[in-house]
Amino acid sequence: MDMAKIGPGIAGGNNRQTLTDEDGEGRRLFQSWCEDAGLTMAVDKMGTMFMTRPGTDPDALPVYVGSHLDTQPTGGKYDGVLGVLAGLELVRSMNDLGIKTKHPIVVTNWANEEGARFAPAMLASGVFAGIHTLDYAYGRKDMDGKTYGDELQRIGWVGEEPVGARKMHAYFEYHIEQGPILEAENKQIGVVTHGQGLWWLEFTLTGKEAHTGSTPMPMRVNAGLAMARIMEAVQTIAMANQPGSVAGVGQVKFSPNSRNVLPGTVVFTVDLRSPDQGKLDRMRAEIEAKAAEIAASLGVGCSVEAVGHFDPVAFDPTLVARVRAAAEKLGYSHMDIISGAGHDACWTNKVAPSTMVMCPCVGGLSHNEAEEISKEWAAAGADVLFHAVVETAEIVQ
């Protein structure tokens, strides 16, 4: 709740977008809490924060536990934040209990998980996993044309450490489900076995700027109409690939976006996801083909760029089993689940054994300021996380 006071939204949630002053303030608060718990901070060149609790074996690779503190513009208080602060709480509990582990523990705040301001999502963990270069990431621009590199510099969080230099023994991420399944099934814990794959397809449609009043209908080159028909086609294609696949449009930019001017340019992003690799790629091909056909039928120019992508992810079976065993041992109701949302764990899984723990959220609502969980749900997930992480880090006392 103290973190939620930083970058407050307008309806009880948060607007603490990556590399804003509010993000900087949230980082400093998190750093102070971590240093009070005896952790030492390192920051890499993408601005990701690594807070280390030493292990007894200096040569043992650390066990990482983290998520993200950046939010959507109309985000909730728990998406990402729960996982970062649960990592901190895990360390505080180890301190209280005098637990020492062979492997160090590193609590992590990944920069720019959301991808709302600078696409793609999971940008920093993507550089860490070798998916993106640092130059590509630094060059990513927000809607105002500001670059990631400049904004990271401006808030003073460019770290020294080369991105991806540090190696992991294992990575755990605790996150709200952001979907309705756990609550509907009355389960306290989501044992996350997989994450669905994703394409972010950015379409640029080129019409003809013209007067909305004096231009006869047959003379119009209407990029807005093309977008509307493509959005309908996206819905039809997603519904033809049930169960499990999803597709929709969250961001549209009309230029000049004036009430009485037909748009010259319309830019919009299709967010397409499926746990099934074949469906994911077939749907992408169908959407792109249909978009080209619709644009051509209206004389509208159409180009598309994939601005985000990851294949469906299978998390580490040993770690997944350890989460499931912890839930069993602690007596929490649980079920296996596929993550509908993308997470930094999807990228760390490329370079180290990774998995996730999920708790329910009210009505499955997320990316909405009304996002809500119960303290009981939060505590149960943190308890399972604690046991899975500490077992992986090997208690020596």
Ligand code: HGY
């Ligand atoms: O888009 C996602 O899945 C994540 O919330 N950034």
Ligand code: MN
């Ligand atoms: Mn998240």
Ligand code: MN
């Ligand atoms: Mn999110």
